[in-house]
Amino acid sequence: MAKIRNRRKPVAEMNVVPYIDVMLVLLVIFMVTAPMLNQGVAVELPKVESQALPQDNNARVLTLSIKADQTYYWNMGDTVETGQNRASEQASELPALVQAVAAIVRQSGEQGQRLQIFLRGDRSIPYEAVMKVMSGLQQAGVNNVGLITEAP
Secondary structure (H helix, E strand, O other): OOOOOOOOOOOOOOOOHHHHHHHHHHHHHHHHHHHHOOOOOOOOOOEOOOOOOOOOOOOEEEEEEEOOOOOEEEEOOOOEEOOOOEEOOEEOOHHHHHHHHHHHHHHHHHHOOOEEEEEEEOOOOOHHHHHHHHHHHHHOOOOOOEEEOEOO
């Protein structure tokens, strides 16, 4: 009796398990590093020991920065209609900053969103510059401002 050889055809399917493993590792890496990214301009913050403020995940966050040369920046991560033109990221003069913040406060109020405002000031700026910004924020209708510092 003759032996019948049973030939197997090669399987033409691709094994995707290693690709899934790589994608999951990349996902974990991005999830870990995303909260560490800091948007905005480089400011040397004062080193102070303090408790972190509780954050409202449903609120819009507006970060105002004062650099060492006393230029003013604001950042929300999106573009906001400020009346005259669409602006984002920078306001070089204090009146322009106050106008932009007032527009953002008005827009958030119309949309029914809470707004959290944080101020980052370079450690070398005088106290007077911070107080001018705080006064301007008060004129824009802002009641609560969080001051951002760096842990020692």
